[in-house]
Amino acid sequence: MRGDHDGGEPRLHTDDAQTPQENGFEGTARLRAVDAPGGARLELELAPGAWPAGAQLVLRERDSGTQRRWPLPAAARRVELDLADRAPLAQWPGTWEPLVVVDDGDAAPSPLRADDGGRVRRARVLRDPTAVCRVRATAGDGLVALRIEALPELRRVDLAADALLTLSGELPTGATAAPAVALVATAQGSRGRVRGHAQLADGRFRAELDLRALLAAAPDDRRWDLALQVGGRSDRRALGMRRSGLSDPTRVVVYPERHIVAGDRERWMRPAISARQTLVVLAQGAPSQRPAPARPPHPEGRVVRPPRRGAQRAAVLILHVVRAVAFAVLRTVIGRRPHPRATAGARAPVRIVLMHAYGMGGTIRTALNLAGELAGEREVEVVSIKRAREDPVFDLPADVRLTALDDRRRRAPARPRAARLLRRLPSVRFHADDHAFRTSSPWTDLQFARWLRARGPGVLMTTRPGLNLMAARLAPRGVVTVGQEHMHLQAHAPGLQRELRRSYARLDALAVLTREDLRDYGELLASTPTRVVQITNAVPRLEGRRSELSNPVVLAAGRLTRQKGFDRLVRAFALVARRRPEWTLRIFGGGRDLELLQAMILDHDLHNNVFLMGPTEHLGRELAQASIFTLSSRFEGLPMVILEAMSKGLPVVSFDCPTGPAEVIDDGVDGLLVPDGDVAALAEAIVRLIDDEQERRRMGAAAWRKARDYDVAAIGRRWDALLDDLSGRSSAA
Numbered sequence: 045m046r047g048d049h050d051g052g053e054p055r056l057h058t059d060d061a062q063t064p065q066e067n068g069f070e071g072t073a074r075l076r077a078v079d080a081p082g083g084a085r086l087e088l089e090l091a092p093g094a095w096p097a098g099a100q101l102v103l104r105e106r107d108s109g110t111q112r113r114w115p116l117p118a119a120a121r122r123v124e125l126d127l128a129d130r131a132p133l134a135q136w137p138g139t140w141e142p143l144v145v146v147d148d149g150d151a152a153p154s155p156l157r158a159d160d161g162g163r164v165r166r167a168r169v170l171r172d173p174t175a176v177c178r179v180r181a182t183a184g185d186g187l188v189a190l191r192i193e194a195l196p197e198l199r200r201v202d203l204a205a206d207a208l209l210t211l212s213g214e215l216p217t218g219a220t221a222a223p224a225v226a227l228v229a230t231a232q233g234s235r236g237r238v239r240g241h242a243q244l245a246d247g248r249f250r251a252e253l254d255l256r257a258l259l260a261a262a263p264d265d266r267r268w269d270l271a272l273q274v275g276g277r278s279d280r281r282a283l284g285m286r287r288s289g290l291s292d293p294t295r296v297v298v299y300p301e302r303h304i305v306a307g308d309r310e311r312w313m314r315p316a317i318s319a320r321q322t323l324v325v326l327a328q329g330a331p332s333q334r335p336a337p338a339r340p341p342h343p344e345g346r347v348v349r350p351p352r353r354g355a356q357r358a359a360v361l362i363l364h365v366v367r368a369v370a371f372a373v374l375r376t377v378i379g380r381r382p383h384p385r386a387t388a389g390a391r392a393p394v395r396i397v398l399m400h401a402y403g404m405g406g407t408i409r410t411a412l413n414l415a416g417e418l419a420g421e422r423e424v425e426v427v428s429i430k431r432a433r434e435d436p437v438f439d440l441p442a443d444v445r446l447t448a449l450d451d452r453r454r455r456a457p458a459r460p461r462a463a464r465l466l467r468r469l470p471s472v473r474f475h476a477d478d479h480a481f482r483t484s485s486p487w488t489d490l491q492f493a494r495w496l497r498a499r500g501p502g503v504l505m506t507t508r509p510g511l512n513l514m515a516a517r518l519a520p521r522g523v524v525t526v527g528q529e530h531m532h533l534q535a536h537a538p539g540l541q542r543e544l545r546r547s548y549a550r551l552d553a554l555a556v557l558t559r560e561d562l563r564d565y566g567e568l569l570a571s572t573p574t575r576v577v578q579i580t581n582a583v584p585r586l587e588g589r590r591s592e593l594s595n596p597v598v599l600a601a602g603r604l605t606r607q608k609g610f611d612r613l614v615r616a617f618a619l620v621a622r623r624r625p626e627w628t629l630r631i632f633g634g635g636r637d638l639e640l641l642q643a644m645i646l647d648h649d650l651h652n653n654v655f656l657m658g659p660t661e662h663l664g665r666e667l668a669q670a671s672i673f674t675l676s677s678r679f680e681g682l683p684m685v686i687l688e689a690m691s692k693g694l695p696v697v698s699f700d701c702p703t704g705p706a707e708v709i710d711d712g713v714d715g716l717l718v719p720d721g722d723v724a725a726l727a728e729a730i731v732r733l734i735d736d737e738q739e740r741r742r743m744g745a746a747a748w749r750k751a752r753d754y755d756v757a758a759i760g761r762r763w764d765a766l767l768d769d770l771s772g773r774s775s776a777a
Contacts, residue, residue, distance in 0.1 A: 099145065414756075
């Protein structure tokens with residue numbers, strides 16, 4: 045229940061009472077905060093009876109006398125009030141007395157009495173874009189009152205080498221400005237307390253605490269809760285990150301740690317965000333108990349791997365021989381026997397094969413997007429080589445069937461003993477230089493071969509090199525094979541390039557994303573019957589509104605691997621943060637370089653500015669909260685995420701890497717391109733858009749218009765034309 049505002053008095057949503065009062069007003073009431081997202085709301089319930097006609101609720105601040113009013117509908121017993129209808133939450137701190145005023149001339153306001161004997165109710169935390177407040181309904185002398193206290197919001201947490209913890213942030217003080225402020229650390233186990241220095245001025249606070257004092261006061265405690273004491277000693281308010289915009293600060297905010305020594309005691313101590321989104325200090329064991337680093341980082345962000353020894357090279361050669369023999373057997377089993385031709389005039393069914401359709405990634409998202417568009421006039425099946433989760437991350441389009449060949453869920457149906465054995469061995473057909481090789485096995489090879497053998501006529505569309513090669517070598521005659529290449533030719537290892545040259549000639553068509561790819565793959569397959577075509581990916585329809593370009597947030601997204609170049613982006617943002625410390629960078633995605641990147645963030649003292657957000661199922665919403673998108677990849681195909689960012693009206697800053705960014709970004713019009721690998725130039729371009737809001741908005745508008753050129757309907761028509769042409773040519777053969 046919520047107040048609605050249409051330019052006049054806000055309307056109150058109410059529950060009608062059965063017996064309205066007619067004469068005067070008397071009654072008891074409950075007044076409590078409603079814990080609901082996105083609103084600062086109160087619930088007021090009269091017991092017994094209902095509001096008299098012409099009544100108004102008045103909230104009067106006890107010290108200042110400020111009043112805020114709501115009309116109370118007659119014959120109603122319970123209402124919910126939206127505080128934001130009267131003032132931003134930052135203007136509410138204080139003690140408010142609820143009164144009911146009846147419009148009958150000189151009648152005095154009627155205070156409300158508590159209906160529960162004065163019991164203090166549990167405090168709630170309300171928030172809006174202006175502040176976070178703790179709200180508690182109390183009942184002094186039996187009269188209802190509402191205590192609203194502003195909670196401190198952290199902006200920076202710094203931990204010096206000498207163990208001095210420095211905190212700064214905001215505390216809208218409103219009517220409760222207090223001359224006495226201190227930082228209080230409370231040990232969770234012993235309840236011991238340590239006080240630190242704090243200052244509060246103009247709604248901002250700064251506080252300091254020596255972590256050695258914590259160790260000296262309670263050496264065995266593992267956690268300390270930090271709060272700002274405002275006024276009296278009993279008024280302690282937990283420090284937190286409740287308005288940061290981070291979906292899960294507990295997970296994504298990582299602060300540095302220090303080795304703390306106090307006398308003969310020592311601990312590793314670090315600040316952290318708790319499950320309640322409040323600041324705590326955690327203490328861990330002595331240095332001798334700490335594990336060594338898991339792997340040595342490369343200066344450019346790569347993991348150092350030792351060179352192969354002679355025995356390893358021999359093992360690899362034997363493996364290739366075994367794989368070749370096994371593949372010959374597999375091909376004999378499946379054969380290349382022809383299937384019956386498709387019915388004349390009917391559009392051929394399409395089967396789109398992904399490694400893991402249940403997972404997350406740009407290729408998965410765009411493949412499902414295409415499947416949904418093609419399903420309008422033809423049968424479409426999405427085939428997932430493996431399945432490791434219950435439900436797909438992305439919604440499956442209507443009228444699209446999803447098939448999984450290797451179900452790896454814990455609750456999956458029982459598999460034969462051979463499956464358990466074959467899953468432990470390396471694939472005999474999936475190319476070893478394809479990154480998906482490590483998740484393949486002879487069991488997935490066999491399941492894919494069996495599935496292929498059972499297919500009737502139609503189009504087989506595969507989505508990465510390893511799958512393209514298997515389709516080219518194993519697909520029965522009469523099945524149209526279309527490979528998709530999402531990466532440019534030179535990004536593939538030399539051994540994989542040689543195999544592409546041999547086997548892609550057996551495909552009916554190869555679809556690439558960029559003009560440069562069209563040229564390179566066209567030259568590679570010039571003497572073959574394979575048709576090479578350029579069809580860009582369509583922009584999926586993402587949730588969330590268009591960005592207002594007002595939040596101080598730069599966003600990047602992709603797998604946390606060397607290819608995406610986030611190590612370069614962290615170094616660039618270190619330069620940005622020195623000049624514009626109020627701006628933050630959010631990197632969405634998961635991957636094997638998580639620990640390496642987190643170490644880089646701490647090494648560059650960027651824990652207040654750069655956040656590894658993890659994977660998200662709601663990229664559209666997150667893009668709408670940002671003001672700039674940046675791409676730092678070392679190489680790409682056509683980076684779909686650029687178009688997704690543009691669809692939310694974000695200007696893009698990108699390295700001019702091979703390939704793709706230059707084909708999407710019109711430099712100076714809808715984004716900025718900088719020389720590939722020039723970290724300083726990337727930082728300068730980001731600062732340029734930070735400082736020039738007018739240019740940022742002009743480029744954002746142009747980016748939004750460009751994204752419409754990649755509408756799924758237009759891209760779907762190009763695919764339909766290609767598939768119809770290939771199917772007709774195949775049937776006539």
